[in-house]
Amino acid sequence: MTAPVVKGVVSEICGRDLLEGTSCTIKLKTKNNDRPYEIRWVHLSSDALIHRKNEKIKKSTPGLTMEEDGSLTFQNVSLKNTGKYKYTFYASDGTETSGEEEIKVYEKAPNPTLTMTINCKDKNATLFCDFGNRTDLTVSWYKEDNIIQNKNNPELLLTSAHIQENKTYSCSVSNPASNEQSNSVTVSCEGDPGPRKLFSPDFWVLVSILAGSGALLLLLICILIICACQNCSQLKKAQTR
Secondary structure, three states, rough: OHHHHHHHHOOEEEEOEEEEEOOOOOOOOOOOOOOOOOEOOOOOOOOOEEEOOOEEEEOOOOOOEOOOOOOOEEOOOOOHHOEEEEEEEEOOOOOOOEEEEEEEEEEEHHHHHHHEEOOOOEEEEEEEEEEOOOOOOOOEEOOOOOOEEEOOOEEEEOOHHHHHHHOOOOOOOOOOOOEEEEEEOOOOOOOOOOOOOOOOHHHHHHHHHHHHHHHHHHHHHHHHHHHHHHHHHHHHHHHHO
């Protein structure tokens, strides 16, 4: 099989932590830029192999290519590419050199959603940073632009002192290869009317007025009845004479 050796391709150098979908190259560490006569790269986690000897590829793996100098290039790394890669190469005089390189591939962090539950009566609030069921992420909490917590707790509890500050809060989720920030919320009880009373003071003033008017009306009715009764009595006396 002829060697599909990559020539003149510029690729970024692989770091240890890579974002899924990245294309990069693990440089082969040779002395004095010697060009190996034979080279073999093996992924220790899956036994994936790419082997070149005397400028011919003896064994290849999809997604992996070998540069002219023997460096290993990844086309769009995936999570399965995580692990150690052992290289072994031989100089033209038969001298053997070997070593290992390791990469770790991460899925991109999602955009978290920040929600708030606030109790203005008891003066406390709970913020929740929702990023699904991912377990590979670290949660960071911010007040304004200042970090206040950096841990894996998606909940942040706030006291009355925090609420009275009327500050904005946000969260972010990250792994070694990516970071995403949430929306911001302002934690405040300003404008909240507080607990509503069943009857306001104005209601009781109105009741008092109505009650007073009712008593006056009742008094007038009683006077009219008494007057009517007296008139009836006088009329009966006059008829008996």
